[in-house]
Amino acid sequence: MHVPEATRLATLASLLADPTRAGMCLALLDGRAWTAGELARHTGVGAPTVSEHLTRLVEGGLLAQERQGRHRYVRLADETAAQLVESLAAHAAPVPDGERPRTLRAVRAGQALARARTCYDHLAGRLGCAVTEAMIRRGLLTRETGFALTDAGLAWFAEHGVGLEQRGRRPLVRACLDWTERRQHLAGVAGAALCRHALAAGWCVRSGSGRALRVTEQGETAWRELLGIDAEALG
Amino acid sequence: MHVPEATRLATLASLLADPTRAGMCLALLDGRAWTAGELARHTGVGAPTVSEHLTRLVEGGLLAQERQGRHRYVRLADETAAQLVESLAAHAAPVPDGERPRTLRAVRAGQALARARTCYDHLAGRLGCAVTEAMIRRGLLTRETGFALTDAGLAWFAEHGVGLEQRGRRPLVRACLDWTERRQHLAGVAGAALCRHALAAGWCVRSGSGRALRVTEQGETAWRELLGIDAEALG
């Protein structure tokens, strides 16, 4: 019956309705820019196919691209695009046992991702959820009247030198559904600042090619002292 | 390269990647249960087609169904499903002028929706955004440290007899992106309670077949006295 909104919605959804494009977007959830070739190797399809997919995703507004010489770098267009991918991934049913990867390498990679990773620009996985819950337990964050920082929380960020500038229209805190833990973790300006700080201070380092993070030795100390988190226990 | 999450994500997205299914889900955003026949008339496709679509949507977990006699009632499965549809609809580009409906009837319906409607179980459209902003202006709601009710806000709900019971795992307040206004409005337990109260007290009544609401005369008085909202000015 000709409802134009339905067509727009379907067009947007169709961008993620293909396993190859979906795999690209999930890979790009690490918040970084990938080249077309890297995505081709990651998804296991040919270069021409990736090229077409990228064109569609860029035209659909999900991805932004920058061309540098003979490379085509793409990344998620903005935070809202990342949220879209995240919320769909979080809502998708968990992978049944029968379809789990069987190679040792793939299992290891999956475990690393579940332990700690970035979700666009903030911390996710068991580490991200543990941080969020520790902050709630210590009264820095509350979900009593909505997901928000308390005064103590604001003081905590200032005290530890984690800057919360850069506020445009973006919310200071936001709840983001973790797609491995199926619980909420901290996102928004505060989540991004904390993640940036953790990387800059060497509490975590990027590990592997994608989103995965590894907690360093000094990171274990820092997380324990600051928030009482036992990073060893994250598996 | 065989990433099972990508397949799950694509499968979920493909449910909304068809204009007919997307139109059904948008219609169901009114939070009520529709019969298969109503959806067939609404979308303009045949009964067999709707039947197949519904089966897919139910199996995919987006819709829940109840069979009563010879009728098949379907509704959005839960709040998270509604959120998914909403966030995709909000992210989809606005309808360009060229594709706007031209018939008087369709234009009227579009204007009514933009003025006031339900979004699953809370208020949306210009009314929903006006309510949210009025609450922020009056210090009942804040977005300073995240989107949350203030103490004054909690008192306001209690004072006006809008019950906030029923808290399970669901957040008390949540921000929901309005897909006509492109601004956030109040959702969550508080948003649902306010909407329920507005309907029960006769401040708004359902209008037309779907999500649209109409502000009654006593509603105009109530919104003005309670929150200083001039409902006439909503268009």
Added chain:
DNA sequence: CCGACACTTCGGCCACCGCCGTACGATACG
């Protein structure tokens, strides 16, 4: 200026999917 490399364009193949008409089962109503 030439070869290596990264990406793109084109043409064609194949699979899938949305749709309908028809036929059928199941339920309400007189």
Added chain:
DNA sequence: CGTATCGTACGGCGGTGGCCGAAGTGTCGG
């Protein structure tokens, strides 16, 4: 119990879209 109504199963048609191989364009490095 007949009839109208609501929904479902099946077969088939047509369009779309994902994929690749081959050829082409632009860029970097020597």
